[in-house]
Amino acid sequence: MKQFIDQIGTSHSFETSPKRIVSLVPSQTELLYDLGLEENIVGITKFCVHPYHFKSTKKIVGGTKNVHYDRIRLLEPDIIICNKEENTQEIVAELRKICSVWVTNIATIEDNFQMITDFGQIFDRRTEARKWNDKLAFALSDFKNFIAAIPVKKVAYFIWKKPYMVAGSGTFIDELLKLNHFQNHFASKERYPEIELEKMEEEGNLDLVLLSSEPFPFKAEDGYEIARSTENAKAILVDGEMFSWHGSRLLKAFDYFKYLHGSI
Incomplete structure (x- = not known):
């Protein structure tokens, strides 16, 4: 046994x-x-x-x-x-x-x-x-070498609409955001908090708004709406599998992250 x-x-x-x-x-x-x-x-x-x-x-x-x-x-x-x-x-x-x-x-x-x-x-x-x-x-070692010279950007990672929900601390998404030199705007909140777009601008400027493909399949038009609630943030669609799937998918995620940083 x-x-x-x-x-x-x-x-x-x-x-x-x-x-x-x-x-x-x-x-x-x-x-x-x-x-x-x-x-x-x-x-x-x-x-x-x-x-x-x-x-x-x-x-x-x-x-x-x-x-x-x-x-x-x-x-x-x-x-x-x-x-x-x-x-x-x-x-x-x-x-x-x-x-x-x-x-x-x-x-x-x-x-x-x-x-x-x-x-x-x-x-x-x-x-x-x-x-x-x-x-x-x-x-992972190779990616850490790649990311070392890339400056930190302040981001919000959206996972759901109606109500709007984002990734907070204690999540695998937050772990991968940190690995990518993305400072999570909602790291002070646990798990997946609901947020109000109207209050985002009051809480400080963002560099990027990341809109995940899952569990809610965000579209480009969603980015326009959310971007209006920030002063200068750029809204981009990201592959949710790469940020939230664990296991062997992480190997493909590292290549995806390199591509993502090259396109920002």
Whole structure:
């Protein structure tokens, strides 16, 4: 019997490596695939869009906030992969009636490395996990060298409209903003606060307004409206996957960030 502890402190025991996996986190579905576990993944969410062919080869069991428990139960999983931010406590509690539920909690890049290591151990993919962590560590070092000479810009990162919501502190988005030398205008607020556009100008000037492609798909016209609430800020659309997806997606994010800085 092997014992492991997930990122919210829950202990799990497995006699053998789990063979049938349900993943309720899009970025972690992609990571599991990149670790060579395609054949073991039996259930995913409708938001698990990478790799593309999974939508036709895997059973869709709902979304991240609304899951079909009966569909999951029929898949007879050995383990269900969740995330503290993506899935609610109520969902996790209900899923534990089916089988072991592994919950990740990713707020920093170090948390991301730990998640990959954990998956490597749980699913007997240690070599693959080590290779991914090595690639990510090299890319992170390279990006830090790239960003060193780029001056800090004050930004607001919008994730939702009606009501307007932004990324605050304690989020993976905030971690990647800091890595990019973006000073988060809302770092004094926790998680994903609602804001009023009318008060943004009163709170100080911004250099950039970043409008994410997810979870709300902002368009260029949204940028015009938000930019009017600041004096000089430039509103730009950004790829939300690159700023909010953890796991193996981070490797592509570093190249994207270089491109982004070149276009600002």
